[in-house]
Amino acid sequence: MSERLPVLYQKKPCYDIVFSRSFAELWQELTALGYENRRICIVTDSKVDAIYGEEVLSLLRTHSQEGDGKAVKYVFPEGEEHKTLDTVKEIYRFLIEEGFDRKDLLLALGGGVTGDITGYTAATYLRGIDYIQLPTTLLAQADSSIGGKTGVDFDGYKNMVGAFKMPRLVYMNLSTLQTLENRQFFSGFAEVMKHGLIRDALFYEWLLEKMYEICERDLDVLQEMMMRSCTIKKQVVEKDPLEQGDRALLNFGHTVGHAIEKAKNFELYHGECVALGMVAAACISWKRELLSMEEYYEIRDMFVPFYLPISIENIDPKEILRLTKSDKKMESGRIKFVLLKKIGRAVLDNTVTDEELLTAINEIYYSEEDACE
């Protein structure tokens, strides 16, 4: 049974999130939004294309009354290393060659990388065309498809170039989660856990209770999890869509997380780095006596059954510290850091010192020497 959640932008209805179990209702949704006679370009990566590309393209072509040319597909190589302006440029070229105009539509079919690239292309091509999110990873369904943050990495620095551009619809086919590799599935789970930790202790506890069903990818449980996770994200972005204030709470774990992503040259996945960053942020919260020691260790250890890292080898903690300074959440030379006051309640703080950060980075740094001591 499909469900939907409306999302407001500046207090007005903007787009719906549809939770479905197939792509079958997609055409009906496109028609309801008036795209039935528009040209549609599916943007997807090579891996997702091999699994779902033809299914979605033929669905669009079957329904489109004016021939195959109405729906086309652009495929880029999978992986974070392709979330760049070069990929965006290639999509611009393709859209120009195909004669896409301002009334036409882009469909982002894939994970967060595809969503971020497609959204940014939609924000900038012809000064803005519409796009729809068809998220196929846990991370994209629970987090990145909602809220209109789009962009690309630049010289390895995360999301350095981007724009806010709201999608016209987020259509989730939850069954796509069944084909996701385990490591990718759990990487996405880190952002789900983040939503519980920053805003909703009951959701956090529910996630622990449903650990078995989540790991088994029980679709009913995943649908409820997604509804609750998306509700939290929706509430935060509705209140502060352009990140003037509390939306920055969604960055819990990201200051250190993004630094590790860059330092490791994207060898670790986004959610894995965010999990490490959340452990570091929880550690600072403990050292400041916002969290008790028990709470800190509970937060750290609950990542383990979800196959998420809580320590990392082969990094230079000082280099990670240096990289945190190039994250976007800097204001007048200070990092806008997210700490936890308790489980379910995050706060912004711009007084975290280099010393505190280094102590926390050392806490997640695993070295052979320490292990031998």
Ligand SMILES: NC(=O)c1ccc[n+]([C@@H]2O[C@H](COP(=O)([O-])OP(=O)(O)OC[C@H]3O[C@@H](n4cnc5c(N)ncnc54)[C@H](O)[C@@H]3O)[C@@H](O)[C@H]2O)c1
């Ligand atoms: N815009 C936002 O608000 C926001 C929020 C969180 C993360 N992000 C960004 O999202 C990106 C991470 O997203 P991601 O983890 O989805 O990465 P991703 O898009 O690279 O997808 C991960 C991998 O899974 C494959 N894949 C996708 N769907 C699949 C499926 N159903 N079955 C099998 N394989 C599938 C992809 O081809 C890729 O290899 C990062 O760049 C991060 O910065 C953005």
Ligand SMILES: O=C(O)C(=O)C[C@@H](O)[C@H](O)[C@H](O)COP(=O)(O)O
């Ligand atoms: O939607 C948001 O706002 C977020 O911060 C969600 C994050 O999970 C996401 O990784 C986002 O892309 C990070 O934003 P950035 O501005 O720090 O790049």
Ligand SMILES: [Zn+2]
């Ligand atoms: Zn994130």
